[in-house]
Amino acid sequence: MQGNINLTRFIYETQKAFPTATGDFSAILNQIALAAKIVSMEVNRAGILDDVLGYQGETNPSGDDQKKLDVIADNVFFNALEHIEKFCIMGSEENENPVKLPKRYKKGRYAILFDPLDGSSNIDFNVSIGTIFSVFRRTSPEGGDGNLQDLLQPGYKQVAAGYVLYGSSTMMTFTTGQGVNMFTLDPQIGEFILTHPNIRIPDATRYYSINEGNSANWSDALRSYVDTLKTSDNIHGKVLSGRYIGSMVADVHRTLLGGGFFSYPADSANPSGKLRLMYEANPMAMVIEQAGGRAIYGEGDIMGIIPRELHQKIPVFLGSKKDIDALQRAVFGK
Numbered sequence: 001m002q003g004n005i006n007l008t009r010f011i012y013e014t015q016k017a018f019p020t021a022t023g024d025f026s027a028i029l030n031q032i033a034l035a036a037k038i039v040s041m042e043v044n045r046a047g048i049l050d051d052v053l054g055y056q057g058e059t060n061p062s063g064d065d066q067k068k069l070d071v072i073a074d075n076v077f078f079n080a081l082e083h084i085e086k087f088c089i090m091g092s093e094e095n096e097n098p099v100k101l102p103k104r105y106k107k108g109r110y111a112i113l114f115d116p117l118d119g120s121s122n123i124d125f126n127v128s129i130g131t132i133f134s135v136f137r138r139t140s141p142e143g144g145d146g147n148l149q150d151l152l153q154p155g156y157k158q159v160a161a162g163y164v165l166y167g168s169s170t171m172m173t174f175t176t177g178q179g180v181n182m183f184t185l186d187p188q189i190g191e192f193i194l195t196h197p198n199i200r201i202p203d204a205t206r207y208y209s210i211n212e213g214n215s216a217n218w219s220d221a222l223r224s225y226v227d228t229l230k231t232s233d234n235i236h237g238k239v240l241s242g243r244y245i246g247s248m249v250a251d252v253h254r255t256l257l258g259g260g261f262f263s264y265p266a267d268s269a270n271p272s273g274k275l276r277l278m279y280e281a282n283p284m285a286m287v288i289e290q291a292g293g294r295a296i297y298g299e300g301d302i303m304g305i306i307p308r309e310l311h312q313k314i315p316v317f318l319g320s321k322k323d324i325d326a327l328q329r330a331v332f333g334k
């Protein structure tokens with residue numbers, strides 16, 4: 001463990017390297033950390049607190065049946081972020097349209113997107129779930145309300161991205177373009193402590209991560225590639241183990257630390273896959289690439305895509321460069 005470097009001290013020490021820094025990131029990341037602690041408390045007491053588990057009775061823009069915790073987390077993150085006047089517009093999985101900030105708040109220089117609660121299908125089963133966030137500099141004129149175009153930027157323009165994992169411990173992982181750092185919440189003192197500085201995704205792995213329940217709908221090339229992972233005739237020269245949790249944050253977290261790849265591919269039933277570009281694929285792509293990995297949709301990189309709409313879906317293949325290079329060659333001929 002890295003002594004007791006808490007998130008605030010880490011941000012301060014990192015920020016010193018940027019004399020022109022305005023402290024905006026400090027405020028943003030500290031508020032995300034606050035929201036994470038609140039959601040973590042809700043998650044950890046879900047069965048005890050009333051009205052946290054179960055369905056909300058609405059569907060969201062992607063057609064998902066909303067869970068109560070989807071909506072709780074959405075409100076917690078919006079409330080934590082709107083007051084600090086660092087954003088001009090916000091977008092989330094649970095809101096059809098971008099959310100403008102109330103008139104009383106000065107409009108900041110950033111635009112933020114988030115998946116407030118990722119892995120909702122796992123909430124009622126006490127399986128790890130998470131939150132994903134993506135931050136851009138606004139492109140619209142400073143001072144006024146932001147707009148949809150401030151959000152619909154290609155992933156390579158993200159200035160920060162990361163996730164919170166509500167698992168056996170609550171962890172916050174993020175990048176601001178200078179590598180990836182991971183913090184673990186110490187519930188005794190309510191602080192996120194730096195436990196995994198400057199993460200590099202390993203090339204060696206024991207795992208691959210994809211929902212084999214959909215394999216009948218995959219392309220033949222993808223099915224053949226995944227079959228080689230069940231033999232020793234693959235780039236690792238050994239049989240790999242399948243690991244699929246069904247919460248992107250948990251599957252990506254294991255891939256970041258344990259190597260290999262995670263994929264939610266396109267298939268005959270879902271020609272664009274299932275994961276959303278703006279608040280799942282892009283932020284996770286930035287984290288993985290900042291840790292030395294790769295993140296593609298097929299023939300090209302996820303972060304190179306020019307977005308068309310807020311909730312557009314995209315196939316995802318991300319992980320160790322060695323794995324993604326081999327998969328892209330075998331499945332997409334690139």
Ligand code: AHG
Pocket residue numbers: 064093115117118119120121211246247248249251264274
């Ligand atoms: P969300 O709960 O935010 O809608 O995301 C769910 C996603 C993602 O977390 C996960 O990788 C994927 O759904 C799992 O889908 P399947 O259950 O179809 O495998």
Ligand code: MN
Pocket residue numbers: 060064093120
């Ligand atoms: Mn959902």
Ligand code: MN
Pocket residue numbers: 115117118119248280
């Ligand atoms: Mn999600």
Ligand code: MN
Pocket residue numbers: 070093115116117118119120
């Ligand atoms: Mn979600």
